[in-house]
Amino acid sequence: MEPAVIAPLVDPYARPITYLRVSVTDRCDFRCVYCMAEHMQFLPKAELLTLEELDRLCTAFVGLGVSKLRITGGEPLVRRGIMGFFRQMSRHLGQGLDELTLTTNGSQLGRFADELAECGVRRVNVSLDTLDEDKFARVTRWGRLPQVLRGIEAAKAAGLRVKINTVALKGFNEDELFDLLAWCAAEDHDLTFIEVMPMGDLEGEDRLGQYWPLSDLRARLAERFTLLDLAERSGGPARYVRLQQTGQKIGFITPLTHNFCESCNRVRLTCTGELYMCLGQEDRADLRRPLRASEDDGLLRDAIREAIALKPKGHDFDYSRQGIGGQMTRHMSHTGG
Ligand code: SAM
Ligand code: SF4
Numbered sequence: 558m559e560p561a562v563i564a565p566l567v568d569p570y571a572r573p574i575t576y577l578r579v580s581v582t583d584r585c586d587f588r589c590v591y592c593m594a595e596h597m598q599f600l601p602k603a604e605l606l607t608l609e610e611l612d613r614l615c616t617a618f619v620g621l622g623v624s625k626l627r628i629t630g631g632e633p634l635v636r637r638g639i640m641g642f643f644r645q646m647s648r649h650l651g652q653g654l655d656e657l658t659l660t661t662n663g664s665q666l667g668r669f670a671d672e673l674a675e676c677g678v679r680r681v682n683v684s685l686d687t688l689d690e691d692k693f694a695r696v697t698r699w700g701r702l703p704q705v706l707r708g709i710e711a712a713k714a715a716g717l718r719v720k721i722n723t724v725a726l727k728g729f730n731e732d733e734l735f736d737l738l739a740w741c742a743a744e745d746h747d748l749t750f751i752e753v754m755p756m757g758d759l760e761g762e763d764r765l766g767q768y769w770p771l772s773d774l775r776a777r778l779a780e781r782f783t784l785l786d787l788a789e790r791s792g793g794p795a796r797y798v799r800l801q802q803t804g805q806k807i808g809f810i811t812p813l814t815h816n817f818c819e820s821c822n823r824v825r826l827t828c829t830g831e832l833y834m835c836l837g838q839e840d841r842a843d844l845r846r847p848l849r850a851s852e853d854d855g856l857l858r859d860a861i862r863e864a865i866a867l868k869p870k871g872h873d874f875d876y877s878r879q880g881i882g883g884q885m886t887r888h889m890s891h892t893g894g
Pocket of ligand 1: 585591592629630631632633660661662682683684722724751752753754
């Protein structure tokens with residue numbers, strides 16, 4: 558018998574877990590230099606959860622109080638049948654789920670923006686590190702900027718609010734800081750900068766060499782604008798400032814220069830059904846076994862609760878001691894960023 562009222566998920570540090578990020582595929586049509594090797598070995602398709610299984614898992618989480626679902630990857634929009642999955646998930650909106658959203662590289666938005674809006678998606682995060690076509694091709698290896706810009710246009714036309722996520726890369730997009738800012742202001746997109754994180758061991762890529770601390774980026778912004786710190790928190794790592802002169806709101810995701818773990822409300826599900834309790838730790842739980850062991854969700858719910866009881870206090874990323882501390886060998890595309 559199911560209890561009439563199911564207790565919400567709360568971790569050992571009294572943090573309510575209300576946000577699930579789901580990586581629906583490890584595959585991608587880009588090969589961003591900080592995320593993937595050029596020749597990636599992807600999982601055999603048979604190892605992926607089916608979309609029906611992902612539905613059951615997400616539905617179980619919503620039943621346990623998760624009110625925000627972010628679909629990510631790899632590139633979520635390259636998974637075959639993904640629109641059917643969005644359509645299915647939309648049944649939870651207003652029934653426990655407050656927000657259904659995604660993070661994408663934008664390449665397929667031209668095809669899918671309207672359908673996403675029909676599924677109740679209201680906001681989309683698009684990753685974009687440069688507005689220069691050649692640099693874009695270099696950083697994504699396989700991506701083409703015009704296609705992404707068309708995708709962003711389509712999202713806007715479909716009524717989706719667009720947030721641009723830009724990884725701050727030393728010697729790469731430092732010189733575009735103010736251009737990116739101006740473009741986002743002109744297009745009315747939100748903008749968040751992300752510090753490059755020590756994920757994946759990529760063919761000698763120099764992760765420390767790519768690291769452009771956001772404290773430095775912020776100082777550069779402050780040379781031209783008055784920065785007003787906003788109290789706003791999304792329960793996540795982002796901190797926001799408003800530029801007094803333009804009114805523009807800018808986010809910073811600074812896992813390295815600031816630790817953000819005390820307010821963490823999220824867990825991450827991989828496309829094989831592993832639940833990672835922290836982006837920066839190896840602690841994880843296999844949900845595929847209890848999912849497949851029984852058609853009833855009792856075992857699955859127990860496994861989710863056991864996993865949440867093991868959520869660590871925080872990550873150990875650290876660039877401060879002349880080296881990379883807390884490095885994770887798994888790729889960001891595995892846990893979905
Ligand atoms: N393919 C989609 C995209 O690019 O938006 C979703 C998955 S991607 C792994 C999610 C986010 O992780 C992207 O914004 C990407 O820039 C970011 N990311 C990937 N590798 C990173 C790293 N090493 N450090 C910081 N951010 C990273
Ligand atoms: Fe693909 Fe996103 Fe990783 Fe780039 S950051 S390789 S678009 S998963």
